[in-house]
Amino acid sequence: MKNRKLWTRPLSPDFKAHPPWFAVHGVSGYNRPMALTMPMAFSVLRTDRDSQARLGRLITPHGEIATPAFAPVGTQATVKALDPRDLRELGVELILANTYHLYLRPGAEVIAEMGGLHRFMGWEGPILTDSGGFQVFSLAANRTVTDEGVAFRSHLDGSLHVFTPEKVMRIQELLGADLIMCLDECAEPHDRAYNEQALARTHAWAEACRNAHRRPDQALFGIVQGGIFPDLRQQSAEFLVGLDFPGYAIGGLSVGETKEEMQAMLGITVPLLPANKPRYLMGVGAPEDILESVARGIDLFDCVLPTRLARNAALLTRQGRINIRNARFERDPAPVEEGCRCYCCRHFSRAYLRHLFKAEELLAYRLATIHNVHFMIALMQDIREAIAQDRFLSFKEQFLARYPIIPHEVRAANREKRGARRATPSGMSRAGRS
Amino acid sequence: MKNRKLWTRPLSPDFKAHPPWFAVHGVSGYNRPMALTMPMAFSVLRTDRDSQARLGRLITPHGEIATPAFAPVGTQATVKALDPRDLRELGVELILANTYHLYLRPGAEVIAEMGGLHRFMGWEGPILTDSGGFQVFSLAANRTVTDEGVAFRSHLDGSLHVFTPEKVMRIQELLGADLIMCLDECAEPHDRAYNEQALARTHAWAEACRNAHRRPDQALFGIVQGGIFPDLRQQSAEFLVGLDFPGYAIGGLSVGETKEEMQAMLGITVPLLPANKPRYLMGVGAPEDILESVARGIDLFDCVLPTRLARNAALLTRQGRINIRNARFERDPAPVEEGCRCYCCRHFSRAYLRHLFKAEELLAYRLATIHNVHFMIALMQDIREAIAQDRFLSFKEQFLARYPIIPHEVRAANREKRGARRATPSGMSRAGRS
Numbered sequence: 001m002k003n004r005k006l007w008t009r010p011l012s013p014d015f016k017a018h019p020p021w022f023a024v025h026g027v028s029g030y031n032r033p034m035a036l037t038m039p040m041a042f043s044v045l046r047t048d049r050d051s052q053a054r055l056g057r058l059i060t061p062h063g064e065i066a067t068p069a070f071a072p073v074g075t076q077a078t079v080k081a082l083d084p085r086d087l088r089e090l091g092v093e094l095i096l097a098n099t100y101h102l103y104l105r106p107g108a109e110v111i112a113e114m115g116g117l118h119r120f121m122g123w124e125g126p127i128l129t130d131s132g133g134f135q136v137f138s139l140a141a142n143r144t145v146t147d148e149g150v151a152f153r154s155h156l157d158g159s160l161h162v163f164t165p166e167k168v169m170r171i172q173e174l175l176g177a178d179l180i181m182c183l184d185e186c187a188e189p190h191d192r193a194y195n196e197q198a199l200a201r202t203h204a205w206a207e208a209c210r211n212a213h214r215r216p217d218q219a220l221f222g223i224v225q226g227g228i229f230p231d232l233r234q235q236s237a238e239f240l241v242g243l244d245f246p247g248y249a250i251g252g253l254s255v256g257e258t259k260e261e262m263q264a265m266l267g268i269t270v271p272l273l274p275a276n277k278p279r280y281l282m283g284v285g286a287p288e289d290i291l292e293s294v295a296r297g298i299d300l301f302d303c304v305l306p307t308r309l310a311r312n313a314a315l316l317t318r319q320g321r322i323n324i325r326n327a328r329f330e331r332d333p334a335p336v337e338e339g340c341r342c343y344c345c346r347h348f349s350r351a352y353l354r355h356l357f358k359a360e361e362l363l364a365y366r367l368a369t370i371h372n373v374h375f376m377i378a379l380m381q382d383i384r385e386a387i388a389q390d391r392f393l394s395f396k397e398q399f400l401a402r403y404p405i406i407p408h409e410v411r412a413a414n415r416e417k418r419g420a421r422r423a424t425p426s427g428m429s430r431a432g433r434s
Numbered sequence: 435m436k437n438r439k440l441w442t443r444p445l446s447p448d449f450k451a452h453p454p455w456f457a458v459h460g461v462s463g464y465n466r467p468m469a470l471t472m473p474m475a476f477s478v479l480r481t482d483r484d485s486q487a488r489l490g491r492l493i494t495p496h497g498e499i500a501t502p503a504f505a506p507v508g509t510q511a512t513v514k515a516l517d518p519r520d521l522r523e524l525g526v527e528l529i530l531a532n533t534y535h536l537y538l539r540p541g542a543e544v545i546a547e548m549g550g551l552h553r554f555m556g557w558e559g560p561i562l563t564d565s566g567g568f569q570v571f572s573l574a575a576n577r578t579v580t581d582e583g584v585a586f587r588s589h590l591d592g593s594l595h596v597f598t599p600e601k602v603m604r605i606q607e608l609l610g611a612d613l614i615m616c617l618d619e620c621a622e623p624h625d626r627a628y629n630e631q632a633l634a635r636t637h638a639w640a641e642a643c644r645n646a647h648r649r650p651d652q653a654l655f656g657i658v659q660g661g662i663f664p665d666l667r668q669q670s671a672e673f674l675v676g677l678d679f680p681g682y683a684i685g686g687l688s689v690g691e692t693k694e695e696m697q698a699m700l701g702i703t704v705p706l707l708p709a710n711k712p713r714y715l716m717g718v719g720a721p722e723d724i725l726e727s728v729a730r731g732i733d734l735f736d737c738v739l740p741t742r743l744a745r746n747a748a749l750l751t752r753q754g755r756i757n758i759r760n761a762r763f764e765r766d767p768a769p770v771e772e773g774c775r776c777y778c779c780r781h782f783s784r785a786y787l788r789h790l791f792k793a794e795e796l797l798a799y800r801l802a803t804i805h806n807v808h809f810m811i812a813l814m815q816d817i818r819e820a821i822a823q824d825r826f827l828s829f830k831e832q833f834l835a836r837y838p839i840i841p842h843e844v845r846a847a848n849r850e851k852r853g854a855r856r857a858t859p860s861g862m863s864r865a866g867r868s
Contacts, residue, residue: 081796122781362515
């Protein structure tokens with residue numbers, strides 16, 4: 001955020017007379033305070049001696065992001081339980097917001113009218129929006145996919161909607177994030193035939209999104225798909241690189257495949273992507289996955305994991321997760337993690353946090369979320385420092401030696417449980433939804 | 435809070451060898467950092483020319499309180515949705531915590547072991563605890579009252595408990611609040627026979643509490659009861675003044691009687707209380723009630739109103755309450771209240787707050803609570819300034835001319851609804867309980 005001022009420009013005198021998106025979309029009250037013509041810039045500052053890990057700097061109209069970076073998820077224009085001041089104090093430099101959710105509620109036009117997503121949610125740092133595709137395929141009902149796009153029913157009220165490449169570009173323009181995504185189709189990773197079909201659509205949609213892209217202050221990323229199939233991943237990376245996007249996302253991972261399969265796909269995909277452009281691994285946030293993926297050259301991550309875990313009383317420590325509801329914490333005066341510098345650990349005991357969770361107090365979710373997001377941000381800081389000092393692989397080894405990894409079967413079962421909750425609206429708890 | 439340092443003393447060398455409450459209660463880990471022998475001090479700085487309103491200063495071992503003051507309620511050792519830093523930034527100088535709730539969960543011994551309530555909840559300012567009596571009579575099941583005390587079943591798990599004067603004094607000692615209360619019985623305000631019986635017990639219990647009171651750093655208040663019966667109120671005030679408490683609470687009001695009845699009782703009671711001691715009106719927090727009660731000489735107030743309203747999307751403004759869920763706020767870029775200096779109003783629009791409530795986002799409850807508590811704290815600041823400048827009555831008139839008062843019938847219906855929710859455990863929503 002140091003150079004944020006550099007990117008802040010007063011509106012040009014004729015902006016109000018000819019606001020480009022006002023004219024196109026008929027949005028009134030559109031009054032974005034930032035420069036509208038500064039593109040994203042990315043530079044690799046250093047590549048690790050012993051791995052593909054790299055230290056980088058991503059400059060957006062709303063500030064700089066030191067990479068590798070982790071973006072907490074602000075699904076509905078708020079990182080659950082936190083406010084923008086919390087995010088700044090935690091050192092968060094990028095957040096993700098979900099196009100699907102914001103399109104349905106409060107609506108992209110409402111957000112544009114309120115000055116865009118940054119102003120609406122009071123977060124003046126960089127924002128990334130996904131295309132909405134992932135939620136359509138994971139959350140919405142009655143999907144009908146054609147080459148033109150996807151029709152679906154809202155998970156909120158059953159209303160019918162259509163997402164086309166042009167539509168999701170328009171929605172993301174209205175939201176006004178710094179980094180935006182092409183519409184893609186995330187297929188079941190092991191289904192070859194479905195992945196072939198979905199990949200053809202994903203590529204056609206990427207081209208259509210590229211053609212529909214207008215706001216020069218928004219950097220549009222292409223999304224590599226292809227399930228767990230090396231040739232499809234290769235085909236996808238090569239096709240998208242041909243379209244010359246300013247950045248590349250890798251999608252369709254962490255959706256049911258094993259960690260080995262995920263890393264194998266990265267091993268195939270990343271080397272095909274241009275070295276001078278940022279690489280974003282979508283939806284991945286387990287510390288062990290981040291470390292392995294950084295080693296393969298990934299620059300950006302996002303995941304609901306730290307925030308969702310927090311609301312379920314699962315707190316991240318370098319020794320693994322602890323569930324703070326556990327009876328053994330009833331009279332434990334220690335902080336969640338010794339030596340942690342987060343607001344929660346500096347002021348409150350495990351005993352207090354346990355009490356708040358048992359009593360279902362709102363402060364429980366906030367303090368736990370602060371701790372878990374701090375854990376992720378601190379992990380990324382350590383990763384960057386290790387790369388800068390040419391000791392990334394030894395840092396990774398040391399971290400993984402202490403950090404117990406949740407077995408694949410447990411993760412798969414948890415994913416299934418979440419899916420079941422989503423399928424029945426009554427099962428969607430306030431704390432658990434995102 | 436300015437003089438807080440003045441009251442901070444290192445533990446005397448022999449404290450660890452002979453900790454007075456450790457010895458008595460067998461509590462280990464008791465390590466209270468504050469002075470243990472400083473009593474409360476109260477001084478009236480100015481009495482209004484045209485009313486009984488007065489400006490005062492209440493000094494406690496954990497800081498000063500400018501009076502008239504409003505204390506937000508932290509039922510379960512947290513003011514719902516806020517953290518201690520929020521409270522400090524809002525200018526809160528006193529909070530109330532509920533002995534009944536904390537006794538049941540996490541338990542007074544647990545809190546004492548964690549260093550007392552201040553340290554447990556990370557709030558180093560003054561705390562007031564009630565005796566638990568009010569919740570026993572409003573929340574617990576299967577009550578049996580005798581002259582010795584009251585037996586009841588926990589609203590959480592049905593477990594059986596007994597509160598006697600000695601027991602509630604011991605619990606409040608373990609919690610360690612600065613201002614503590616005698617056990618009292620809050621009767622239905624219009625029932626003469628019940629009030630006579632209850633008053634006799636309340637007086638006997640007050641005497642027993644006074645005898646059981648030990649910690650010199652805790653100021654024990656007597657509680658005047660007597661329903662809406664002038665002679666009972668007079669009898670109660672005179673009896674308790676005879677016991678020479680350092681402060682007096684007025685209980686059994688705002689529990690179903692009309693505003694006129696409440697003010698009539700204050701008009702009878704307050705003149706009987708010593709002028710040099712603080713007067714605390716329990717459970718009263720509607721702005722119009724505060725103004726009228728300040729005019730009759732009340733110094734302290736507490737109420738769940740601002741925090742409970744906030745969680746129900748009802749926001750306080752000088753023009754009355756607004757419900758932020760209302761469709762008319764969908765595209766409203768204005769803050770909740772123009773000119774308000776709270777964090778919510780300085781950073782967010784009504785449109786955003788409405789969105790958060792519609793989306794059931796946790797941040798909604800936090801921002802709304804910040805605004806409503808700020809409203810109350812700012813109101814008290816204005817009241818104190820008006821008294822200081824001998825214009826309290828005109829300030830009161832001006833305020834009430836703009837602020838619509840909720841009719842008695844609506845308030846009574848709301849109270850009934852809350853009672854019904856409490857009676858059925860499934861109806862106790864997280865947001866609504868306190």
